Amino acid sequence: MSLQILRNKPKRPFWKLPQHRLPVLSLYKSLLNTSRSFPDDLHQKYLFYSIRLNFRLRRHETSISKTVEYLKEAQECKSIIIKALKGNQEAFQHIDDLAWGRKGRLKEVLDILANWKRPKLHKIPLDKRLYTPPEYKESEKKLPKKNHSFGSDLKIHTVVTQLGYKLQRVRGLKQPTWISMMMNKRIRAHQRRIDKFHQLEEQLEMVRIEQHMLSMLDPKLAEEEKGFEERILQELNESKKYHDKMIKLQARKELDVDI
Secondary structure, three states: OHHHHHHHOOOOOHHHOHHHHHHHHHHHHHHHHHHOOOOOHHHHHHHHHHHHHHHHHOOOOOOHHHHHHHHHHHHHHHHHHHHHHHOOHHHHHHHHHHHHOOOOHHHHHHHHHHOOOOHHHHOOOOOHHHOOOOOOOOOOOOOOOOOOOOOOOOOEEEEEOOOOOEEEEEOOOOOOHHHHHHHHHHHHHHHHHHHHHHHHHHHHHHHHHHHHHHHHHOHHHHHHOHHHHHHHHHHHHHHHHHHHHHHHHHHHOOOOOOO
Protein backbone atom coordinates (compact mmCIF):
# COMPACT_ATOMS: atom_id res chain seq x y z
CA MET A 1 0.00 0.00 0.00
CA SER A 2 2.85 2.41 0.84
CA LEU A 3 4.52 1.76 -2.54
CA GLN A 4 1.24 2.51 -4.30
CA ILE A 5 0.96 5.84 -2.45
CA LEU A 6 4.53 6.80 -3.37
CA ARG A 7 3.92 5.85 -7.00
CA ASN A 8 0.80 8.00 -7.23
CA LYS A 9 2.28 10.91 -5.25
CA PRO A 10 2.55 14.04 -7.46
CA LYS A 11 5.98 15.48 -8.10
CA ARG A 12 4.84 19.07 -7.50
CA PRO A 13 2.78 20.25 -4.50
CA PHE A 14 -0.79 21.26 -5.17
CA TRP A 15 -0.25 24.97 -4.47
CA LYS A 16 2.22 25.14 -7.39
CA LEU A 17 -0.10 23.50 -9.89
CA PRO A 18 -1.95 25.78 -12.34
CA GLN A 19 -5.20 23.86 -11.61
CA HIS A 20 -5.04 25.35 -8.09
CA ARG A 21 -3.28 28.66 -8.67
CA LEU A 22 -5.47 29.99 -11.48
CA PRO A 23 -8.85 29.56 -9.69
CA VAL A 24 -7.46 31.16 -6.51
CA LEU A 25 -6.10 34.17 -8.39
CA SER A 26 -9.30 34.57 -10.39
CA LEU A 27 -11.36 34.47 -7.17
CA TYR A 28 -9.03 37.02 -5.53
CA LYS A 29 -9.23 39.43 -8.49
CA SER A 30 -12.99 39.08 -8.82
CA LEU A 31 -13.43 39.90 -5.10
CA LEU A 32 -11.29 43.04 -5.42
CA ASN A 33 -13.13 44.19 -8.54
CA THR A 34 -16.52 43.56 -6.92
CA SER A 35 -15.54 45.59 -3.83
CA ARG A 36 -14.95 48.66 -6.05
CA SER A 37 -18.58 48.58 -7.21
CA PHE A 38 -19.89 49.98 -3.89
CA PRO A 39 -20.94 53.64 -4.09
CA ASP A 40 -19.59 54.58 -0.66
CA ASP A 41 -15.82 55.10 -0.43
CA LEU A 42 -15.73 53.72 3.14
CA HIS A 43 -17.23 50.39 2.06
CA GLN A 44 -14.82 50.15 -0.87
CA LYS A 45 -11.73 50.68 1.27
CA TYR A 46 -12.87 48.34 4.04
CA LEU A 47 -13.66 45.48 1.66
CA PHE A 48 -10.56 46.02 -0.46
CA TYR A 49 -8.07 46.00 2.46
CA SER A 50 -9.90 43.18 4.30
CA ILE A 51 -9.82 40.91 1.24
CA ARG A 52 -6.18 41.65 0.51
CA LEU A 53 -5.12 41.15 4.14
CA ASN A 54 -6.91 37.79 4.47
CA PHE A 55 -5.42 36.43 1.25
CA ARG A 56 -1.92 37.58 2.24
CA LEU A 57 -2.14 36.04 5.71
CA ARG A 58 -3.16 32.66 4.26
CA ARG A 59 -0.98 32.49 1.16
CA HIS A 60 1.55 30.17 2.90
CA GLU A 61 -1.10 27.57 3.82
CA THR A 62 -0.11 24.05 2.67
CA SER A 63 -2.94 22.01 4.20
CA ILE A 64 -5.49 20.83 1.63
CA SER A 65 -8.43 20.77 4.05
CA LYS A 66 -7.75 24.28 5.39
CA THR A 67 -7.19 25.61 1.89
CA VAL A 68 -10.57 24.27 0.75
CA GLU A 69 -12.19 25.76 3.87
CA TYR A 70 -10.67 29.21 3.20
CA LEU A 71 -11.74 29.12 -0.45
CA LYS A 72 -15.32 28.25 0.54
CA GLU A 73 -15.27 31.16 2.99
CA ALA A 74 -14.05 33.51 0.24
CA GLN A 75 -16.80 32.25 -2.09
CA GLU A 76 -19.42 32.95 0.58
CA CYS A 77 -18.05 36.48 1.04
CA LYS A 78 -18.31 37.04 -2.69
CA SER A 79 -21.94 35.92 -2.71
CA ILE A 80 -22.75 38.27 0.23
CA ILE A 81 -21.12 41.21 -1.60
CA ILE A 82 -23.08 40.46 -4.78
CA LYS A 83 -26.33 40.23 -2.78
CA ALA A 84 -25.63 43.61 -1.17
CA LEU A 85 -25.00 45.18 -4.58
CA LYS A 86 -28.26 43.74 -5.92
CA GLY A 87 -30.24 45.41 -3.10
CA ASN A 88 -30.41 42.82 -0.30
CA GLN A 89 -30.80 44.96 2.84
CA GLU A 90 -29.60 42.25 5.25
CA ALA A 91 -26.33 41.70 3.35
CA PHE A 92 -25.78 45.45 2.90
CA GLN A 93 -26.41 46.11 6.61
CA HIS A 94 -23.91 43.37 7.51
CA ILE A 95 -21.18 45.03 5.40
CA ASP A 96 -22.12 48.48 6.71
CA ASP A 97 -21.82 47.31 10.34
CA LEU A 98 -18.41 45.78 9.64
CA ALA A 99 -17.14 48.93 7.91
CA TRP A 100 -18.33 51.28 10.69
CA GLY A 101 -17.04 49.05 13.50
CA ARG A 102 -20.42 48.07 14.94
CA LYS A 103 -19.39 44.40 14.87
CA GLY A 104 -16.47 42.23 13.84
CA ARG A 105 -12.76 42.69 14.41
CA LEU A 106 -12.91 46.47 14.00
CA LYS A 107 -15.40 46.72 16.88
CA GLU A 108 -13.01 44.78 19.15
CA VAL A 109 -10.16 47.16 18.32
CA LEU A 110 -12.33 50.23 18.94
CA ASP A 111 -13.47 48.83 22.30
CA ILE A 112 -9.85 48.30 23.35
CA LEU A 113 -8.94 51.86 22.38
CA ALA A 114 -11.98 53.24 24.24
CA ASN A 115 -10.85 51.53 27.46
CA TRP A 116 -7.23 52.54 27.04
CA LYS A 117 -5.63 53.93 30.20
CA ARG A 118 -3.59 56.55 28.35
CA PRO A 119 -6.13 58.53 26.29
CA LYS A 120 -3.63 61.33 25.55
CA LEU A 121 -2.04 59.17 22.89
CA HIS A 122 -5.27 59.13 20.89
CA LYS A 123 -6.26 62.79 21.22
CA ILE A 124 -6.28 64.99 18.14
CA PRO A 125 -3.26 67.33 18.35
CA LEU A 126 -4.03 71.04 18.45
CA ASP A 127 -2.33 73.74 16.47
CA LYS A 128 1.12 74.65 17.79
CA ARG A 129 0.11 78.31 18.16
CA LEU A 130 -2.52 77.35 20.77
CA TYR A 131 0.06 75.88 23.14
CA THR A 132 1.76 78.09 25.72
CA PRO A 133 5.42 78.64 24.94
CA PRO A 134 7.79 76.56 27.10
CA GLU A 135 9.92 78.19 29.74
CA TYR A 136 13.63 78.07 29.11
CA LYS A 137 16.23 78.19 31.80
CA GLU A 138 18.49 81.22 31.70
CA SER A 139 21.89 80.37 30.38
CA GLU A 140 24.66 80.59 32.93
CA LYS A 141 27.79 82.57 32.32
CA LYS A 142 30.45 80.57 30.60
CA LEU A 143 33.65 80.03 32.48
CA PRO A 144 36.83 81.23 30.82
CA LYS A 145 38.65 78.58 28.90
CA LYS A 146 41.92 77.28 30.21
CA ASN A 147 44.87 77.03 27.92
CA HIS A 148 45.72 73.35 28.06
CA SER A 149 48.86 72.28 26.34
CA PHE A 150 48.21 68.77 25.10
CA GLY A 151 50.81 66.62 23.46
CA SER A 152 53.84 68.19 25.13
CA ASP A 153 55.15 64.77 26.16
CA LEU A 154 55.00 63.35 22.63
CA LYS A 155 58.47 62.80 21.25
CA ILE A 156 59.27 61.91 17.67
CA HIS A 157 62.44 59.90 17.20
CA THR A 158 64.02 58.27 14.17
CA VAL A 159 64.72 54.55 14.22
CA VAL A 160 66.77 52.44 11.83
CA THR A 161 65.75 48.88 11.09
CA GLN A 162 68.11 45.98 10.55
CA LEU A 163 67.70 46.43 6.80
CA GLY A 164 68.87 50.05 6.96
CA TYR A 165 65.49 51.76 6.54
CA LYS A 166 64.82 54.93 8.52
CA LEU A 167 61.42 55.43 10.16
CA GLN A 168 59.99 58.20 12.32
CA ARG A 169 58.01 57.06 15.34
CA VAL A 170 56.01 58.78 18.05
CA ARG A 171 56.79 57.27 21.40
CA GLY A 172 53.68 55.88 23.07
CA LEU A 173 51.56 55.54 19.91
CA LYS A 174 50.73 52.30 18.13
CA GLN A 175 52.44 51.65 14.83
CA PRO A 176 50.01 51.69 11.85
CA THR A 177 49.20 48.36 10.24
CA TRP A 178 50.33 49.38 6.75
CA ILE A 179 53.82 50.18 8.06
CA SER A 180 54.06 46.76 9.73
CA MET A 181 52.93 45.04 6.51
CA MET A 182 55.44 47.05 4.46
CA MET A 183 58.28 46.13 6.82
CA ASN A 184 57.33 42.44 6.78
CA LYS A 185 57.22 42.48 2.97
CA ARG A 186 60.69 44.02 2.72
CA ILE A 187 62.14 41.66 5.31
CA ARG A 188 60.81 38.64 3.38
CA ALA A 189 62.25 39.98 0.12
CA HIS A 190 65.60 40.61 1.83
CA GLN A 191 65.66 37.09 3.23
CA ARG A 192 64.86 35.60 -0.19
CA ARG A 193 67.82 37.41 -1.75
CA ILE A 194 70.18 36.28 1.02
CA ASP A 195 68.98 32.68 0.69
CA LYS A 196 69.45 32.82 -3.08
CA PHE A 197 73.01 34.10 -2.62
CA HIS A 198 73.93 31.21 -0.30
CA GLN A 199 72.23 28.72 -2.63
CA LEU A 200 74.29 29.97 -5.58
CA GLU A 201 77.47 29.64 -3.53
CA GLU A 202 76.63 26.00 -2.75
CA GLN A 203 75.85 25.27 -6.41
CA LEU A 204 79.14 26.86 -7.51
CA GLU A 205 81.06 24.74 -5.04
CA MET A 206 79.32 21.56 -6.24
CA VAL A 207 80.04 22.40 -9.91
CA ARG A 208 83.72 23.01 -9.17
CA ILE A 209 84.02 19.69 -7.31
CA GLU A 210 82.39 17.87 -10.24
CA GLN A 211 84.69 19.72 -12.64
CA HIS A 212 87.75 18.65 -10.66
CA MET A 213 86.60 15.02 -10.61
CA LEU A 214 85.86 15.02 -14.35
CA SER A 215 89.24 16.59 -15.13
CA MET A 216 90.87 13.66 -13.41
CA LEU A 217 88.79 11.19 -15.45
CA ASP A 218 88.45 12.94 -18.81
CA PRO A 219 89.54 16.55 -19.59
CA LYS A 220 86.92 16.88 -22.37
CA LEU A 221 84.07 16.35 -19.94
CA ALA A 222 85.54 18.98 -17.61
CA GLU A 223 85.46 21.59 -20.41
CA GLU A 224 81.72 20.99 -20.94
CA GLU A 225 81.04 21.81 -17.29
CA LYS A 226 82.59 25.30 -17.63
CA GLY A 227 79.35 26.66 -19.14
CA PHE A 228 77.46 25.89 -15.93
CA GLU A 229 80.15 27.60 -13.84
CA GLU A 230 80.03 30.79 -15.94
CA ARG A 231 76.24 31.02 -15.67
CA ILE A 232 76.30 30.54 -11.88
CA LEU A 233 79.10 33.12 -11.52
CA GLN A 234 77.08 35.66 -13.50
CA GLU A 235 74.02 35.27 -11.24
CA LEU A 236 76.25 35.20 -8.16
CA ASN A 237 77.87 38.54 -9.07
CA GLU A 238 74.44 40.16 -9.50
CA SER A 239 73.26 38.81 -6.15
CA LYS A 240 76.53 39.70 -4.42
CA LYS A 241 75.99 43.44 -5.02
CA TYR A 242 72.84 43.43 -2.91
CA HIS A 243 74.39 41.06 -0.37
CA ASP A 244 77.46 43.25 0.20
CA LYS A 245 75.28 46.38 0.41
CA MET A 246 73.10 44.88 3.16
CA ILE A 247 76.12 43.61 5.08
CA LYS A 248 77.59 47.14 5.09
CA LEU A 249 74.29 48.65 6.25
CA GLN A 250 73.97 46.13 9.08
CA ALA A 251 77.54 46.78 10.18
CA ARG A 252 77.22 50.58 10.04
CA LYS A 253 73.72 51.17 11.45
CA GLU A 254 72.64 50.45 14.98
CA LEU A 255 69.79 47.98 15.28
CA ASP A 256 66.50 49.19 16.73
CA VAL A 257 65.68 47.02 19.71
CA ASP A 258 61.97 47.96 19.67
CA ILE A 259 61.31 46.44 16.24
